[in-house]
Amino acid sequence: MLRSPENITQKAGEDMDNLYDLLILGGGPAGLAAGVYGARARMKTGIIEKGRPGGQAATTEELENYPGFGRGTTGPGLMQAMAEHAAQFGAEFITDTVLSLDLRSNPKSITGRKGEYLAKSVIVALGAQPRMLKVTGEGRLRGKGVSYCATCDAELFEELDVVVVGSGDAAIEEAEYLTKFAEKVTIIVIHEEGKVDANQASAERAFRNPKLKWIWNSTVTRINGEELVESVTLKNLKTGEEWDYPTNGVFIFIGTVPNSELVKDQLQVNPQGYIITDEKMGTNLEGVFAAGDVRDKYLRQVITAAADGAIAAVAAEKYVHETELWEQEVLQASKPVVVAYYDPTDMAGNEKIILVDQFVRDHNDQLSLVKVDATRNELVARRYQVTPDKLPLVHLFVQGQLQKQTQTITLESLKELTGIA
């Protein structure tokens, strides 16, 4: 499609302060990476984050598996660097809490505590939060010994005893970190002796750590204490036996739940609430993408969150670009528009497009032509189901409406399509 200079200057609403090309919800690694890519692509990019950037990664002290950043890297450190990187390219950081959103409107509208934001495209990177055990005492004793963040609270447990609940990567790695502070760290594992869900490298290191004690086949059924945690009630799943185990702290790492509450009535989610996307991070709604831990995916790590963010930002940029051109050249055109969809690798098909080109040129007082490489254009595939198997194909648009189409491309069929003799 051609971009004519007068169209570029005509973009409506471009001077609106709160209208963004790309608005990213969430400032964790997915949102920050999307910010780097979006802002670098010269889009007006905003990142809405309720608190400090970094997400869950900023609560992970030791972060040693982000390629290129080995031993000694900390979660807060890496997140700080990512946030600065996004800011350097011009991403705008907005501190606000999102209250509601309308992702179907055009532009999309996001309402926060501090105001309304409009966006041509949105990336939902709201992340996930620690899953609660849902046992008696957990809520009441939060901050009183119950914790979901070792980095934040570990120092307070110096010389004290803590238990860690869970056996995934987070549980095992944070338990190791806690041994630097606490007197004794006991890991409560639901599985049989020797079986953990964490990666092999972390598991082996943990098994060798003399400060770690293990209780297998068990779950926590209660957290007890008056003002502070005093003990947990454990249950052995094999014998059914229950007993109280004295401890000062309970660190819970039993997975996460997605922060999709705000969007799940508009976006397709899986039964656990994670947003379903295609491989380009596209959701069921046009111009709305999801990235990072909030998405239904195989591996939830900083690196996969960042990768999601990059993909989503590139897809969002393509969407914004395609939508704007389509709007200007097809939907708002004064003359009827012939749209010729083609596949650049299809030689025979392209011969026919030349015919269309000639035809429109002969009637350029009544018609205009837009050529679309439909193998690369997602907008036409999504809105008009123009898929590569249908090419070449010709549409006639009059005043923004699709009127007619033809897959047979001859002089006669073009005359019939346009009604021009």
Next chain:
Amino acid sequence: MIEVTKDNFDQEVRNSSGLVMVDWWGPKCEHCLELMPHVEELEKRYGDRMKFCKVNTAGNRRLAIGEKVLGLPAMVFYRDGQRVAELSGQDLMPEDIEAKIKELID
């Protein structure tokens, strides 16, 4: 803000009349460090009507546990030495602190 330790906690907080807010923080608590400038801002706005203190939990761990603080950040409010309110948690926002101050100051 008054830097409070285990040595002067009684004097500055327990035996202090009126409203006192204690910001319990730690050098590893990112969110605490981020909140601190906002708390200092609040002190400028409300400091004439209440007292603002901070305790570095590193080095005052027993004091923290004695005051039932086992999670950071924590903002604990005392009136005439009596504990009257507490805000804590990783999602604590400056607006929440200001709202609580307004509630208690009137």
